[in-house]
Amino acid sequence: MIDDRNGSAKDVPVAVLGLGLMGRALAGAFLRAGHPTTVWNRTPGKADELAAAGARPAATPEEAVGAAGLVVVCVFDHTAVRALLDRLDAADRGLLAGRVLVDLTSGTAAGAREHAARVAAAGGGYLDGAILAVPPAIGTPEAVVLYSGAQADFERHAPALRSLAPDATTHLGEDHGLSALHDAAVLGLMWSVLNGFLHGAALLGAAGADAAAFAPLAARSTVTVAGWLADYARQIDAGAYPADDATLETHAAAMDHLAEESAALGVSTELPDLVRALAGRALAAGRGGESYAALIEQFRRPAPPAGPDGGE
Template sequence: MPTSNSVTVLGLGPMGRALAGAFLDAGVRTTVWNRTPGRAEEPAERGAVVARTAEEAVGASGLIVVCVRDYDAVDAVLRQEPVTAALKGRTVVNLSADTPARARDTADWAARHGVRYLDGAIMTPTPTIGTPATVVLYSGPAEPYREHRPVLEALGGTHTHLGEEIGRAAAHDLALLDVFWTAIAGWAHAVALARAEGITARELAPYAQGIAAILPAIFDGTAAEADAGTFPGDANPITSAAASIAHIVHTSEAHGIDTGVLRAAEGQVLRVIGRGHGAGGFIRVAEEVGRR
């Protein structure tokens, strides 16, 4: 098996190139490969070994880091002979994004072929890689994670092993992206509403940042409530949220602005109230949307 201070990066999109660059900057012997020719020039100029084939790339290192579009792309590379045979006994760290179910399926495939497998999620954008701002989550067997952590830490920032259940990293990834994209969708809608009332996005932005600044404390408090199954609404009952959302919907629709997302949120709130929980807190919505 190749030296422990070596890594192969499969996939040279923007994130893959950033990963390879961070490994190279840390002095890790790095081999790279990409399905589409022409993307290896930058890593090669920085000292990476460019493999001619995926099989050759896999054979160069005991640690294989995969970062491609999704698990369909992962399968197209790894589940082909002779690549699968070359992976036997090696560790694959899959940092591609997909679902927990796909992570479990890939782990089952890896186990059948003698491949040690860790699933992972990069929670920060490309420019953070190699800096203290990097955040990477992992799930899967603890032993290969401990063994390869010194090399993985070349990516900078914090690295957290979430447990041996292989789908946990992907589940965290999706839940956190749920927060992100719902917030961004809310910001886009707010910009449309503000513009309709003669307010520019630049004027609104500082106040939107003030709203964002109060969210961490809300996350902490409501997380404790959700886990405990108690939903106090003394300070801000869900009936207040219903009234506020109704005002936004009314004004938006008066301007001809689409309210599909807000109508969905309003429906969730009204269902909670309809079940007799109007005096409770907003996080009870999690119980409602999770109801089977």
């Protein structure tokens, strides 16, 4: 992994294809950094504000691509990326030759590898990217943007790409699918944290406690849990799970209490039941005396088939 934080930005011409909320934020960041920026969107009106700030609107994606060596794509999904590549191929099979296309559209690892092969066949370079930030954060120290693909393509345009995330422009490796995989992993973490908070708020709300009063405690507890991650990561990479704090068996007993409290208050037990099922399989496999990180072995396996009534 390369975290590129050095080097000075150059006035590299950039094209941005796709001007939704994020696309407009990307183009704006390039403009503020001094890059000549050409923009294109299916709906031309979305370019008006950027044009007033100095961007050059292009009538077609072919025109936009032809204006820059660095082409940034941020559209709705990978289906839209495929349609865009189809259009570029139909217009000029060699249009991408010598250029680097950076796809910041959310998608899958398989889709990223597919697009990389298509761009390579057209003579261009391809970087897949994942944006871990909201549009207003683009161009600020709060933004994080991950990239995967050929290191040479990344290094060639790292100074310009740093315009989007000055302190966290990170190259993950040459496998084009790595950015999408990291994005999916972070989304899963985000939803798990939010679902845990929502379930907790429902539990406390059933007893008359306000979510606003719970939020500070939840935030502090989240920071505490985050502090455990580095050690758990070391255990996972080593394949050994010493219970330095509490055993999985102890955690499982607390999971039972959460499910019981939820049921007693008429709150859904789906979330605690899911966690209990994972822990139960780990206990059955003899991992009760290990740390909570031992649950990774359950996540590494496909889910067991559902029974006739929907259960296992």
